[in-house]
Amino acid sequence: MEQSLYRSFVVRLIRNYIIGSVVAVLGVGGAILSGSLSLPRAELLNLQAILMIALMTMFAAEYFAFRRHIAPIRELFRSDRPSLAQIEAAYLRAHRLPSLAVARTLGPHLLGLSLPASALALLAIRLGWADLPYYYIGLASAGAMLVACMHALIEFFLTAQAIRPLLAHLGEAGRKVYGADLSLNGRVLVSIQRKFQLSAFLIGTFPVILFSLATQIRLNGWSEDLGYDYWRWAGLILVTGVGFSSLGAWLLGRDVQQPIRELYEAMSEVQAGRLQTSASDVYSDEFARLTAGFNGMVDGLRSRERMNAQLLQSYYATLAAALDARDAYTAGHSQRVAEYSAVIGRAAGLAADELDVLNKTALLHDIGKIGVRDSVLLKEGKLTDEEFEQIKQHPVLGENILLQVEPREAMAPLLPGVRSHHERYDGGGYPDGLSGERIPMTGRIIAVADAFDAMTSDRPYRKGMPFDKAFAILEAGKGTQWDPAYVAHFVTRMRGR
Template sequence: MKIYGQFKRKMIFNYFIGSFSAVIGVGSIFIFQTLDLTPHEVELIWTILVSSIIVMFICEILVYRLHLRPLTLYYQQNERSRMMLKEAYETILHFPYLTVKRILLPHFLGLAIPSVSMSLFFIKMKWLSIPYSFIALAALGAFIIACLHAMIEYFLTEKTTKPIILDLQHKLGPQFMSINREKNIFSIKRKLLAGAVFISVFPILLFSVATQVRFIETSLEFAKGFLSWAALIITVITIFSITAAILLYKSIQKPLAELQDGFQNVQKGFFLDLDNPHTDEFSDIVNGFNHMLHSIKIRDKRNEELLDSFYTVIAEALDARDPYTAGHSIRVAEYSCKIGKAAGLSELELQLLRKSALLHDIGKIGVRDAVLLKENRLTDEEFNQIKQHPTIGARIVDQPELSLEMKHLLPGIKHHHERYDGKGYPSGLSGQDIPLFGRIIAIADAFDAMTSDRPYRKGMPFEKAISILSEGSGTQWDPALIEIFLSLIKETDIQYTSTLKYSYSFS
């Protein structure tokens, strides 16, 4: 609430600064230094001005309160909805633009209509001895001054709204970025065009109107032709100003567009350096952008290396509980990645598959050592405990605070003991309903389990393991993936060592 009160006080202060500069300063000079008035006429003019300013203030206050309404509702209500917050934010983004509309409509019309009406009445009553044509010129001058006031107010308001914008952005969260894109009303291009044209044309146009009044008042013969001549000059200057503003905008628009494209690529995960042919301040900005990309790449590489090390350490820690399965998870990950690569998985999918395979037995953390490390054959009850490890593993990984990437590891961890014929566990899935990672890891896990020693048996011969895989194709394992795995084995030079481990170098 405090920040909103500061905003309103600053807006009122800005308004009086703009009004004093434009209406009181330029306007009064325009009137009283251009016309030769008697003391009585000066009093009448001041009466017209004061009366018109009162009407102008009333009109503008009504519209200003209407523009403030969404902000007032949000900051003064005890219960604030998300919709109220969004409407307040959209309003504050519009506020500089609304200020311009307020100056050029209720402000200008509230001043012009009463002053023109009263001036015409005073001229008709012969209380003012000025030509009717002066009223039209005065209205034109008033509009020029209103434009000056609107420009001053726009930039003052733009500065004043920043604390409110930051406050509402903090409350909105990331949603404010999409609203910003939708509500980008007064672009840099419009600012440059309006600023260049107005700054170039305003002094000449105001001078031309004042000079025309002066010429008419002094009855110079060429007064009639001056306005048409001035209009031609102003038109040429306006065209020149617009052309210059467009050229200036284009000189900065292209590097801005390139930077926007660069940031969008970063959002999509593509880290592409920008070319830097610039010789102005954009050179430093582009260099900074490219340096940022290089820092992100280095950081991501380090983070990826740390994560890979983390997954490997976890896998080795799991295997260390049972000396007979040392290296099991790492070998399963290697086998799985070879199958996945041959099956056409993308690089990202292979990375996720590897991590899923490394952690496929993480659920065994929840199995008691007395069961997991038992040297004799397991009882049915003990085997049922072992069968819980995929579900336990999925529950460990499926935590709200973990990253989205961890969620992608769930299918392989939970379903690597499903069977193609539906007789596996924990969900009894069959065929293509079994997630791909689960089907791949099932083959790699079975192959390594069959060829590794256990407390109650020696690892089976290599040829027998291949035979079991072939026989289980279509019942226990996915036939297409089994075919891929067996073809990889046939193309591989695998040597049986004295430690009953296989060295392999899949191509």
């Protein structure tokens, strides 16, 4: 793995953190100390020394937490040929680093900065090195945690930017070495709503609380009545500010989360193959462009699906026509069987997808006759027993032919009907001797349609019989040769035309 990338990544994380720490602790904390406290120079230097000691303690705690957090990434780059498991672990850890940066910031601020600084400040007051009220320690601790929250917010977004080159490199390594596409697969580690709510809340409350704390320190030495009046006023301002920030953060988070949720639901519909969906185009911000792009993509997919469906239907019809072309007297047989099958299917209440499978199966039901010799298939006279046995093999031959078509899952729904369209309802058919509802539904429907077309079509040796006579034969064979329900549906619908 490239060591230079790892070094630049670590340097960027450390630089971001040091800058944030210096600005937050020395900048904001120093401003409070120097601008809010009226202390002799010696006491102010003592407090600054305490702050520096606490800061060094915090940095030490940060260092150990940082090393533990990046350990999987460090071990990955130390390995000459890392395993896929190591790459995946480093990839997941890199995604978690922004959240870990928040924990790494808040924890040391509390344990490494606030607690040591508070203890040293209490000791300095007791030894006379600083003349401060004890409750100032509590105010300072509250201020330190407030600064820590703001620092954690900055660190989160800086780290989120810093990990992107690393994630891209790890993804490329997974593809090149192991052919694996690394992804969270839609897993949400930190929701956008939570990020927006917490960020907006901190941004809204930070100035108000910081100003209140600094002002209280600045008012030191004023009358107790003024201090009481100040906190009554400051309390109202704080409650109002926190409440407004909370409401604004919630509204902002909801405003961002809603279009994302709607887009995700629409994408789930598309992923499931339901392309009639669309995302609500009711937004006037950047989500309007995102929604328009998504809907345009879905429109393109629908158009592509319609074209593919037309091509596929033409493919089935062409195969059927090529089969029928072997015998001029059976031309159009497969298409007519498909049409008659559709009549039965609609009368039986089949769903759209079931009708589609039925149509395709009916078009290809005789595809196995491609494997039957012309001398047998086109013979005008009576077939011998041996020739009839060859004819009886065409359902099995048809199934075997379709089994060779890729992708196999596309042909799988057609196989039962192709194999079983010559089974009889009483069990006397072929090739498997199935009976009753053990015969697949498409096979039972096509058997009725196939027999009707055979009886009503002209042959060289006979004229096709009238429809009424064919209907009578079908009704006479209900429950023996054909499924009685499907015969009834067919005859009723055809006579009603």
